[in-house]
Amino acid sequence: MQPQLTPQQLHEFERDGFVLIRNAFEPKEIDQVVSWVNEVQAFPETPGKQMMYFEKSLLAGGKRILQRMENVYEYHEGLKDLFDSEQVKGVVSDLFREPTVLFKDKINFKLPGGGGFDWHQDQQAGWWVYAQIFITALICIDRVTPENGPLEISTGHHKRGLIGKEWEPLNDDNMKAMKFESIMLEPGDMVFFDSFAPHGSGPNMTDQSRRVLYITYNKLSEGDHRKQYYADKRKSFPPDCERDPDKEYKFRV
Numbered sequence: 001m002q003p004q005l006t007p008q009q010l011h012e013f014e015r016d017g018f019v020l021i022r023n024a025f026e027p028k029e030i031d032q033v034v035s036w037v038n039e040v041q042a043f044p045e046t047p048g049k050q051m052m053y054f055e056k057s058l059l060a061g062g063k064r065i066l067q068r069m070e071n072v073y074e075y076h077e078g079l080k081d082l083f084d085s086e087q088v089k090g091v092v093s094d095l096f097r098e099p100t101v102l103f104k105d106k107i108n109f110k111l112p113g114g115g116g117f118d119w120h121q122d123q124q125a126g127w128w129v130y131a132q133i134f135i136t137a138l139i140c141i142d143r144v145t146p147e148n149g150p151l152e153i154s155t156g157h158h159k160r161g162l163i164g165k166e167w168e169p170l171n172d173d174n175m176k177a178m179k180f181e182s183i184m185l186e187p188g189d190m191v192f193f194d195s196f197a198p199h200g201s202g203p204n205m206t207d208q209s210r211r212v213l214y215i216t217y218n219k220l221s222e223g224d225h226r227k228q229y230y231a232d233k234r235k236s237f238p239p240d241c242e243r244d245p246d247k248e249y250k251f252r253v
């Protein structure tokens with residue numbers, strides 16, 4: 001099923017910096033995507049392949065849990081086809097009003113005890129090197145509730161360009177006059193958002209996971225940068241299993 005954006009949804013995206021599409025996937029389709037996410041979640045940590053990042057659970061015991069996985073595109077046929085599909089990439093092209101190319105793919109697992117994300121614009125994470133603007137497609141895998149760390153997005157501030165500094169979360173001054181909307185989701189819902197839309201989220205202190213796929217594209221006219229982006233990221237912020245034990249690594253934005 002290809003979610004056909006209505007003129008109203010196109011308008012909302014331009015006005016707000018994001019648009020929510022309910023039931024973008026049929027139940028059978030999203031069940032398939034959930035089973036693919038289960039498969040990659042069980043992948044072993046392997047240097048040079050999918051990039052797996054872990055965190056310490058905020059719940060009692062503080063065990064090491066999977067926080068996010070990137071670059072599964074090359075290692076899972078089903079997810080690769082999904083990221084290349086009309087249903088996801090095609091809609092981003094409609095929003096850009098021109099052909100688009102995959103920039104990065106990521107699953108945020110937010111398992112029980114998984115931490116939140118400081119307020120930021122994705123564009124602050126050094127993305128300028130690659131392109132001027134990106135659109136991310138979020139696909140909801142697990143139900144998102146007020147308790148498990150929903151995505152919170154501010155409406156209408158995407159038109160202000162870079163609001164904060166690169167590589168630093170937004171500060172109170174940057175966020176004056178911003179209102180954030182928490183987005184509750186069911187599996188199969190999608191959100192498309194602009195790389196300048198300020199957003200963040202809280203931790204998941206429940207006993208259920210809150211997994212969400214984030215697939216990011218840029219305009220094809222700005223070039224295909226996925227391989228270079230991941231080569232750069234492996235150096236600057238490598239996955240856990242590729243780290244130098246004598247070095248300290250800090251997630252910035």
Ligand SMILES: O=C(O)CCC(=O)C(=O)O
Nearest residue numbers: 108117149150151200201
């Ligand atoms: O998944 C979330 O809760 C927010 C994720 C986010 O902002 C990010 O990965 O940049």
